Amino acid sequence: MGYLLSKDQFGEAMRQLGNTYRIFAPVRKKGEGRFKGVDVVRYDFVSDASEIELTVESDYAFKEFMLPLSETLFFFTENQVKEADIDERPVIVFLRSCDMHAVKRLDHMYLENGSEEDWFYRRRRDLVKFVLIGCSKSFDDCFCVDMGTNRTEDGYVFSVDESEGMFRCDTPDPAFAEAFAKAGGTEADVEPWCVTENQKAVTVPEDIPLSIYSDELWDEYTKRCVNCGRCTIVCPTCTCYTMQDVFYTDNGKVGERRRVGGSCMIDGYTDVAGGGQYRKTNGERMRFKVLHKIHDFRARTGYDMCVGCGRCDMVCPEYISFSNIINKVADAAGKEAGDDK
């Protein structure tokens, strides 16, 4: 079941949904990129469907609603603690297939990883329903097909494929289908677009020998990487954070605990008491990140953390390609296996 709609009809359907839901979607922020006159596409709340950027992949990922870059968790004073309020209206989040697969990774890390759920993640996660943006074509850096994330069969309340002002929407959730009918859409059978091949091919190695730990392939990144951490900040599956306990300066007895985005690539991540630092070089940090994305996480869950969205390749100021590193690791692993024979 689904609907075909004009631009105006789609806008009307979103307006109706907007009465109940806040819409969190990729938005083109004019001139807010790194350089003068360069845009960035990142997530924000929109008040009108026309603000949603449906034609390109967003530079930053959807995770910023469930995992804000900076979130006050609670306030404290003397013996009392109070959780920070959040806007409790439900939210619909527009995302692509690769990102739908990322949701599973985030949920695992925050809800199934250890004996306790993360309460702060849970309260945001429960507000969210997902809208699938169909992909009519693969973008330059995508490698979703090889990561097995190019198709999404369920988990979304409706989908949207946009082409030349026409909107195709699959509406598996009847509660949402109503808005499309009211907006005057034409009923049709709609299957969301998805890509079946990418320009970029990767081979994720099944087994990675321990010798990869000291392989010289990482040395190159000690020199090339500038540890800015962009690759992890834009990543839909990077979940690390750090805490800031802040005491208000005009009253040291009152303060707040803040959770802010953390990154294994950025200085300070492995600092420990006494001045130690586990991964000093950028090559070591790269190794940790890569192996976590394509090996270590899988060893615990059975599936890879990386979803092949390619944002890390797209954002790197030093033109380092994560997808190429996957292939380099596969080569090194293959060579190692060959040596054993």
Add this chain to the structure above:
Amino acid sequence: MTLDINVKKLKKNAFRQSKVRGETASRVRCPGGEIDVDSLQRVVDIARKYGKGMVNITNRQGFEIPGIDLADLEEVNKALQLIIENRNVNQEEYNGGYPASGTRNVVACPGKQLCPFGCYDTKKFAQEIDKAIFPNDHHVKIAFTGCSNDCAHVRLNDFGILGQTEPQYDKDRCIGCEQCVKYCKKRSVGALEIVNGKIERDTNKCVGCGVCVIYCPTRAWTRSEEDYFRMVLLGRTGKKNPRLAEDFMKWADHDTIKKVICNVYAYLDEYMDRAAVESKEHIGYIVDRTGFEEFLKYIMKDVTPNPECEIQGRIYWGGKRYDQSNELRQSMFRFSEREE
């Protein structure tokens, strides 16, 4: 052959007087330091046909074609027509070459079109100003640079324009990674510090270079929509008193900059020493005679600076005064006479 050439007219027509009798050099004006390939090809063609097959790249981002026979001026001017039109340079007479040479080529660094640090479109602004002030015989040097790095050396010009951006901070996107703090300190002036996990910017210290914006990995720092400019005044090289230009305005907007530059010509019409050698005087020496107040009165005529603009009311320049002393500050001996 007997030569009877009006050298003053020749120079105004943007030909240089060569030390080689009977020869001249054609100076090709490229506002904003930009040239299209057709014009560049024409420079090559002129150098091949009328010159000696060599081209000088000038200090002010133009081309100079030496070795041209004075008999070929008319032909060279005709050949220059394509370049003058393609470069959109104001002209008085079709096929007559350049109508003036006093106001020099307006220089620009690559700016935002190419450079990651560029805060605005330097070439576009330079070309807009060239359109507004050229042709003019007054000796005026203007240069545009994209950021506080000043790669275009605008501080050696009468009017130097440096781009500024006012960093916009979204604390909700800040993860406190401190890369902005680190790079502001290393690459700029150290105007940022982290306080309780968030960044505080010393708005007085900040030069608006945009380094924080470039290094911020989360887009917590972004650029202001508005372009801002620092204007520095009356720098110069030369025999008597070479000096760097001094700050006149910061956080000025586009219109303020443009009006101030255009206003200088009325001042020069009024106060330039008509008896100056080759009718050429650096503006700074004129300001020394009239006083800065009078200069200020002229350049600020009908200018309403934008509210953010800060203006220096009184300016003092430094530099070496060779007309007063040619001593090295710590001159002790001639190197060749040193004791072993």
